[in-house]
Amino acid sequence: PSSGNGLPNFRRKPVIIIVVGMAGSGKTTLMHRLVCHTHMRNIRGYVMNLDPAVMTLPYAANIDIRDTVKYKEVMKQFNLGPNGGILTSLNLFATKFDEVISVIERRADQLDYVLVDTPGQIEIFTWSASGAIITEAFASTFPTVVAYVVDTPRSEDPTTFMSNMLYACSILYKTKLPLILTFNKVDVAAHQFALEWMEDFETFQAAASSDQSYTSTLTQSLSLVLDEFYNNLKSVGVSAVSGVGMEAFFKTVEASAEEYMETY
Numbered sequence: 491p492s493s494g495n496g497l498p499n500f501r502r503k504p505v506i507i508i509v510v511g512m513a514g515s516g517k518t519t520l521m522h523r524l525v526c527h528t529h530m531r532n533i534r535g536y537v538m539n540l541d542p543a544v545m546t547l548p549y550a551a552n553i554d555i556r557d558t559v560k561y562k563e564v565m566k567q568f569n570l571g572p573n574g575g576i577l578t579s580l581n582l583f584a585t586k587f588d589e590v591i592s593v594i595e596r597r598a599d600q601l602d603y604v605l606v607d608t609p610g611q612i613e614i615f616t617w618s619a620s621g622a623i624i625t626e627a628f629a630s631t632f633p634t635v636v637a638y639v640v641d642t643p644r645s646e647d648p649t650t651f652m653s654n655m656l657y658a659c660s661i662l663y664k665t666k667l668p669l670i671l672t673f674n675k676v677d678v679a680a681h682q683f684a685l686e687w688m689e690d691f692e693t694f695q696a697a698a699s700s701d702q703s704y705t706s707t708l709t710q711s712l713s714l715v716l717d718e719f720y721n722n723l724k725s726v727g728v729s730a731v732s733g734v735g736m737e738a739f740f741k742t743v744e745a746s747a748e749e750y751m752e753t754y
């Protein structure tokens with residue numbers, strides 16, 4: 491059954507999409523594009539901003555950490571630098587996260603998705619206790635997926651690609667949630683090379699072998715390890731700037747949410 495916007499109408503809970511990515515991968519631009527897409531397609535979405543330090547957002551957030559925690563005051567009060575300030579702000583917000591979950595639960599039957607934007611410094615979310623608490627609070631209440639945004643043009647270099655994949659791998663094992671490799675900026679470079687490298691590690695090794703350095707040898711060994719990791723992943727190519735791949739993105743989210751329902 492379909493509710494007219496292409497989404498199945500039997501699901502009562504919204505799917506939580508946690509958007510993470512290296513600084514500069516285009517996370518914020520992509521969030522904006524996704525929000526526009528949901529508006530255009532009549533998909534009912536909520537948007538949450540978890541970056542306390544962001545000055546301006548190109549989209550309107552329904553739930554915004556900045557409404558609750560004043561990052562600059564936290565820095566002053568606890569005598570912290572910028573990263574400590576962001577981390578402490580996130581910790582303070584995490585203590586109230588049950589209230590955030592309640593707000594979403596109350597509106598659950600009117601929402602298809604909740605898009606969650608995370609701090610620009612990826613490790614503040616992925617390697618902090620509060621990031622784990624927030625992720626766990628979502629995942630124990632709603633189907634939850636992680637969209638890992640990759641800067642595709644920058645990943646054309648095999649060694650950069652490898653470090654990016656290792657980081658994604660660590661997030662998969664830490665969150666244990668379905669992970670969508672979201673290859674962004676395909677208007678600049680198509681992500682076909684990445685699909686080929688993930689499909690066949692020998693193709694990747696051939697690309698990496700053009701560089702005879704130590705890291706290249708390491709990269710080749712690691713590609714064998716990552717082979718198993720790729721089997722557990724879904725990937726999609728998008729462009730936050732041109733808007734290409736939005737339908738494919740939401741289809742992949744649906745498939746990942748189903749995987750969540752079967753597994754968790």
Ligand code: GTP
Binds near residue numbers: 511516610676731
């Ligand atoms: P932080 O705020 O540091 O976390 O960066 P971010 O990951 O949120 O990246 P942001 O959205 O600020 O984008 C970084 C740069 O990439 C900007 O110059 C964007 O215009 C550009 N960009 C983002 N998405 C795309 C895309 O799909 N195509 C192209 N060509 N450029 C993009």
